[in-house]
Structures are given as structure tokens and as C-alpha cells.
């Protein structure tokens with residue numbers, strides 16, 4: 001066991017875990033943050049996606065110890081964000097199991113590519129699997145946010 | 161969750177990494193170098209990798225370098241595949257890297273891990289095989305550099321305790337015309353049925369392939385056959401006689417289907433690269 005400080009959702013947490021524990025395990029079992037979901041545990045499904053320094057990471061493919069000195073954001077830290085609203089508005093979930101992973105991936109997409117084109121959206125979204133609702137609604141939710149980004153930008157330019 | 165424990169080390173220098181390996185080996189810890197860690201974690205979960213100590217090389221400066229120095233591109237082994245794609249200094253490498261796994265997984269998978277891993281596709285090695293790149297290896301007696309063709313035969317041949325630090329590629333290759341195509345059994349992500357990368361240098365067309373055999377390879381013999389005169393279709397037929405064995409025959413595709421797909425891919429790719437042929 002090691003004891004380490006992890007910065008998760010803007011909070012510093014002292015936590016004891018094994019160096020061989022995945023970040024997913026540490027988040028869920030040691031910090032009680034169950035928003036990142038265990039799915040395939042093999043890096044295929046994306047249900048466990050979180051952000052590390054703003055980059056989407058599958059927390060089943062990362063050790064907890066690799067999270068030391070990094071800024072970790074989980075779905076619990078993303079309160080009332082526009083993506084969450086867009087998912088509701090566009091019916092972009094059904095059972096909800098894959099939703100936190102999708103939202104964390106999209107959060108990183110929107111930060112890195114505020115004007116993402118279709119191929120970038122597709123590239124990011126194909127990291128996550130949804131088995132019940134389908135991808136169109138999710139894509140619509142993403143595009144609605146990109147449209148708002150564009151309109152905000154145009155508005156700002158008009159104001160100048 | 162991994163079914164066993166290991167200690168985690170994060171050396172800051174190449175020397176420290178190598179010394180740690182020697183020391184942990186003496187202590188019977190069966191150490192492994194850890195880069196992206198995705199294979200160690202996923203195969204470890206299935207008891208297919210067992211170790212009592214991992215040495216994470218991501219804090220070693222040389223392993224994260226991505227620069228052009230003395231007419232050579234230097235690619236650090238611990239760079240993630242998306243970091244390489246985003247910088248895009250070597251478009252053929254970006255293209256080959258972008259086919260591996262999916263975007264989020266590539267934020268973690270590293271170029272060195274892809275080339276040194278057990279999972280045999282190792283698609284990121286194709287551009288380095290096509291460009292006669294050099295590998296920089298760290299070991300007990302310091303750093304050594306060798307042509308990739310000397311070190312890579314089906315997989316990277318490293319001595320115990322050695323690790324891949326960098327890959328060096330002559331700058332003139334970075335802008336040469338290329339085509340790189342990955343065909344999967346289905347979907348747009350996942351392992352290849354076949355991946356073919358082709359580059360056109362001043363005087364030849366070079367070919368490297370992953371997914372056809374249980375190892376990636378530079379197709380030297382095929383290249384020679386395809387370089388001969390005559391209609392493209394005939395040259396490809398001749399080239400196909402030089403495919404190394406065994407050709408994979410698995411759930412992704414039978415060996416016959418793979419050969420059929422390879423022929424079509426070569427037709428399309430060489431036509432695109434060489435201009436229109438009869």
C-alpha cells in the first residue's frame with residue numbers, strides 16, 4: 001500500500017491504495033466516486049472515461065499512482081454543465097450507464113476543439129460504446145453545443 | 161483490478177531507469193518497463209503479464225522528446241500516439257498512429273509501447289521500417305544506436321534490461337509521398353484485418369504491412385518484384401508470391417480473404433502513388 005495525494009474535482013484527497021490499483025478502482029472504491037463506470041475493463045468501451053489535465057483518459061487503462069500531481073476531473077466534478085443539459089434536451093441517453101464516459105470525453109473534445117468538425121467529433125465519439133440509445137442523439141447534443149460556441153463567438157465579434 | 165501487487169518506480173533519467181532495472185532484477189522482482197501501461201494493465205488483469213515492479217519511463221526527458229535536430233526527427237518512445245498525431249511533424253507516422261485503438265486509448269498508448277508490446281500488430285513501427293530509421297536503446301553499458309532493420313525482426317530484439325528511448329528518422333523522408341490504409345473486419349476502430357503503408361522515395365516504392373502475418377514487416381522482396389516493369393496487376397501478382405509465412409487465419413479473416421484484400425489494397429494504393437497504370 002502507498003499513501004498519496006490525488007487532486008480530484010478540485011479537492012485534494014489523501015488516499016491509500018496499491019500501486020497496481022487502476023485509477024478507476026481508486027476513484028470508485030477508495031474515494032467513493034462511482035460516476036466512472038466499470039464496463040469492459042479492457043480499454044474498449046469508454047464507460048470509465050475521466051479527464052486528466054483536460055485530456056480524456058480511460059481510467060481502467062491508468063494506474064491510480066499515475067494520477068499523482070495531475071488534475072483529475074470526474075463526472076461528479078462537472079455539475080450543471082452545458083453538456084449535461086444538452087444530453088437531456090436531445091434525449092442522448094437511455095439506461096445511462098455509458099453517459100458519464102461520453103460526457104467526460106465530450107468535455108475534453110469541447111475544450112480542445114471548440115470548433116470541432118464532423119470528422120473530429122466522430123473520432124472522439126468512437127472511443128465510447130453505447131448499447132441502447134444509438135449515437136445520433138449524442139452527436140446532436142455535441143453539435144448543439146458547438147453551434148452555441150459559434151454563435152457566442154459571432155456575437156462577441158459583432159460586439160467588438 | 162489487477163490480481164497481483166507490484167511496486168511502482170518513476171525514474172527521472174535514463175541511467176536511473178537502467179540501474180533500477182538491474183537492482184530490481186537482482187532482488188528477484190522481475191521488473192518491466194512501463195510506458196503507457198495499457199498492455200501491462202489489460203494483460204496483467206488476465207494474468208498474462210506478471211511482475212513485482214514496474215519502471216515508468218514517462219518522466220525521462222529523452223523519452224518525451226519530439227524535435228528535429230541535425231536533420232533528423234527524434235521521436236521519444238514514451239510519447240502518446242495522440243501527442244504525435246497532434247504535432248504532425250511526420251504525417252505518415254501520424255496517419256499510422258491514428259489507426260491504432262481509439263482516440264481516448266491513444267491518449268495513453270505510447271509509440272514505444274506499441275512497438276515493444278506483445279500484441280503483435282505494432283502498427284506504429286511501419287513508418288519507421290519504411291524510412292530506415294534508427295533506434296536508440298538504453299542498457300547496462302549506456303546508450304546505443306542501431307538501424308531499425310538490425311533490431312526489428314518481427315519484434316524489437318532487446319537484451320534483458322534494455323529499453324527503447326527514441327527513434328530517429330532522416331528528415332528528408334518526412335515529406336515524401338505516402339499512402340497508409342487500415343482495413344478492419346468491421347467498424348472504424350479496432351485491430352486491423354490488414355494495414356499497409358507505402359512510401360515513394362526518389363527511386364523506389366517501399367511497402368510495410370501489419371495484420372497479414374503474426375508480425376509487422378517491411379516487404380523487401382515484394383518491393384523488388386513490384387519495382388519490375390510490366391502492368392501493375394502482374395507486378396502485384398509477382399509481389400504476392402513473396403509474402404512471408406504464415407499468413408494469419410483467424411476470426412478477423414481467413415488467410416485467403418486476407419490475401420484477396422491485400423491484392424486490392426495494393427492495386428488502389430500503388431495506383432494512387434504511382435499515377436494511373438493500365
Ligand SMILES: Cc1cc2nc3c(=O)[nH]c(=O)nc-3n(C[C@H](O)[C@H](O)[C@H](O)COP(=O)(O)OP(=O)(O)OC[C@H]3O[C@@H](n4cnc5c(N)ncnc54)[C@H](O)[C@@H]3O)c2cc1C
Pocket residue numbers: 042043044192193194195196197198199200201202217237238259260261262265268269270271272273274275276277278279280281282283284318322323324325350351352
Ligand atoms: C483498447 C486497445 C486497442 C488496441 N488496438 C490496437 C490497434 O488497433 N493496433 C495496434 O497496433 N495495437 C493496438 N493495441 C495494442 C497496443 O498498441 C499495445 O498493447 C501497446 O503495447 C500499448 O502501448 P503502451 O504504451 O500502453 O505499452 P505498455 O503497456 O507500457 O508496454 C507494453 C509492453 O512493452 C514494453 N515496453 C513499453 N515501452 C517500452 C520501451 N520504451 N522499451 C522497451 N520495452 C517497452 C513493456 O515492458 C510491456 O512489455 C490496442 C490496445 C488496447 C488497450
